[in-house]
Amino acid sequence: MHDGGSVAGHRLTGRVRISEVGTWHDAVAPDGTPSGLLRFEQRLLADPAARDRLVAAASADRRLQQGGHTGLLPVADLVTARGDVWLISGRRAMPTVAELLADGGRTPDSGSAATILVETAQALLTVHAAGLTHGALHPGTIVIGEDGTAMLAERGLLEALRSEPTSVERDVAAWSGLARGLAASWAAGQSAQLLDRAAAMAATRGLGAARDTLLGGRDVLPTGFTTRERLVQTLHVWSSASVPTSPPPAAVPETGEMRTLLDPAVFRGQDPTQPGSSDGQGLRFGPGVPVETSAAQIWRQGQSTQHTPDLRGHVGPAAAKRPTRRRTAWAGSILLAILVAAVILWIRQAPGLALEVAKVDVRAPKKVQGCDSTARIVAVVSTNGGAGTFSYVWEQSDGRKIRETQRVESDTKSVDLPLLWKVTGPGSLKGTATLRILDHTATGKPIQDRASFSYKC
Structure with a gap:
C-alpha cells in the first residue's frame, strides 16, 4: 500500500472506494482542484502484456478527450510510483451511481435517473463510433461529477488487465440493465415505465433509439430535472456522510521517482x-x-x-x-x-493492411417462427484480414433501421453481426432483413445481402 501523502503531486485526502481493478483515492491536484487516483491491484499486472494493454486503453481515452469527448472521466496520466501503477483522473472519481444507490440519505428522482441514462448512452455511442468499447459498464463505473454530470470511468481497464473479450452488444446489454435498475430504485409510475421502455428499446434498436425514447418522454419526468438540482442535493448529502477512508496520509514529503507510462x-x-x-x-x-x-x-x-x-535538481558549481x-x-x-x-x-507503428470487406452473407431461420418469438438473423461478413472500422445498417421489411459500426482487428477474416427480430401477436408475416455494408468495401461501393423468415401464430 502506498505509504505517502501524495502521488505525482496529488495529495490523498483519505477517502477511498474499491473497484474491480484496484482502489480509488480521492485527491487534490497540485493546482488545488479535485482529482482521483486509482492504484491497480498488483495481481492484475502479473501478465507482462497487461501493462501495455493498460497504456493503450489510457492513451485511447486521452485521444477521445482531445477530440472534445466529455462523457468519460478524464485521464490525466498513468504513472508508476514506488512499485505501484496509478491512473490519475482530472476530476474526482466519486461518488459513483452504485454509492448513491447504496446511500441511506436523500435519493435522486426519476429525472436524475433519466439524465444519467441519456448522458451515458451518448457517451457509449461516441466510444463505439471510435471503434472502442467500455467492457465493464455498471453503476460502480459511472461517476457523478460535482455539477451532476455523469461520466464513464474505467473504460477498457478490465479488458486490458484480464484480456477479457468485450463487444458493443455487451455494453448495450449492460446499459439496459442499468436503466431497469434505476427504474426500480429511483422512479415510479409513468417515469419508471419510461425508463423500462428505454431499456427495451436499447436491446432491440440500439442506444440511439433508447436515448431518443428518454428525450421524447420528458413530459412524465419531474419539472426542472434538466438543471440536475435534485442530483446535486444528493451529492451534498453523500459528501457529508461517513465514507470508507484509508489511514491518514503521512505528513512527509513525497519521495521516489515517478515515471509516466503515457506517450508525451x-x-x-x-x-x-x-x-x-x-x-x-x-x-x-x-x-x-x-x-x-x-x-x-x-x-x-x-x-x-x-x-x-x-542529481539534487539544482545547478552545482562544477556543472556551471x-x-x-x-x-x-x-x-x-x-x-x-x-x-x-x-x-x-x-x-x-507503420500502418498495416487496410481493412476491406469482401462479401456479406445473411442467414435467417428456415423453421417457421411461432407465436411471440424472436428470430435470430446472422450476417457473416468476410474481410481481407486488415484492421479497421466499417459502418453498416440493418434494414427490416417492417421499416426498422439500425445503423452501427464494427471494429475489426488485424488477421480477423470473418465477423458475425447478429440481428434479433421480435414478432408478437396473432397473424402471419414474412420478414426480410437486409444488411448493407456502407464503407471499406473491396469495390469501394456499398454491398449487401438479405434473408427472410416466416412467422405464424
Whole structure:
C-alpha cells in the first residue's frame, strides 16, 4: 500500500472506494482542484502484456478527450510510483451511481435517473463510433461529477488487465440493465415505465433509439430535472456522510521517482502514431523534476539548455564550469538518441493492411417462427484480414433501421453481426432483413445481402 501523502503531486485526502481493478483515492491536484487516483491491484499486472494493454486503453481515452469527448472521466496520466501503477483522473472519481444507490440519505428522482441514462448512452455511442468499447459498464463505473454530470470511468481497464473479450452488444446489454435498475430504485409510475421502455428499446434498436425514447418522454419526468438540482442535493448529502477512508496520509514529503507510462506526445496534443513522436519511456516528473525534461527541451528547441541539473535538481558549481564543448557533445548525443528512437517508433507503428470487406452473407431461420418469438438473423461478413472500422445498417421489411459500426482487428477474416427480430401477436408475416455494408468495401461501393423468415401464430 502506498505509504505517502501524495502521488505525482496529488495529495490523498483519505477517502477511498474499491473497484474491480484496484482502489480509488480521492485527491487534490497540485493546482488545488479535485482529482482521483486509482492504484491497480498488483495481481492484475502479473501478465507482462497487461501493462501495455493498460497504456493503450489510457492513451485511447486521452485521444477521445482531445477530440472534445466529455462523457468519460478524464485521464490525466498513468504513472508508476514506488512499485505501484496509478491512473490519475482530472476530476474526482466519486461518488459513483452504485454509492448513491447504496446511500441511506436523500435519493435522486426519476429525472436524475433519466439524465444519467441519456448522458451515458451518448457517451457509449461516441466510444463505439471510435471503434472502442467500455467492457465493464455498471453503476460502480459511472461517476457523478460535482455539477451532476455523469461520466464513464474505467473504460477498457478490465479488458486490458484480464484480456477479457468485450463487444458493443455487451455494453448495450449492460446499459439496459442499468436503466431497469434505476427504474426500480429511483422512479415510479409513468417515469419508471419510461425508463423500462428505454431499456427495451436499447436491446432491440440500439442506444440511439433508447436515448431518443428518454428525450421524447420528458413530459412524465419531474419539472426542472434538466438543471440536475435534485442530483446535486444528493451529492451534498453523500459528501457529508461517513465514507470508507484509508489511514491518514503521512505528513512527509513525497519521495521516489515517478515515471509516466503515457506517450508525451499525447500531452502535447500530437498523434503518437506519426513520425517524430516519442515513445514516452522513462519520462520523469514529480517534486524537484521539471515538467519538461532537458531531452524534451533539446528536441523542441533544437539547442542545448543553459544549465545542466545535478542529481539534487539544482545547478552545482562544477556543472556551471563544464566546457561548452562537452555540453554540446552531450546535447548532440541526446538529440541523436531521440532521433533514432523516433525512427524506430515510426517503423514499429507503420500502418498495416487496410481493412476491406469482401462479401456479406445473411442467414435467417428456415423453421417457421411461432407465436411471440424472436428470430435470430446472422450476417457473416468476410474481410481481407486488415484492421479497421466499417459502418453498416440493418434494414427490416417492417421499416426498422439500425445503423452501427464494427471494429475489426488485424488477421480477423470473418465477423458475425447478429440481428434479433421480435414478432408478437396473432397473424402471419414474412420478414426480410437486409444488411448493407456502407464503407471499406473491396469495390469501394456499398454491398449487401438479405434473408427472410416466416412467422405464424
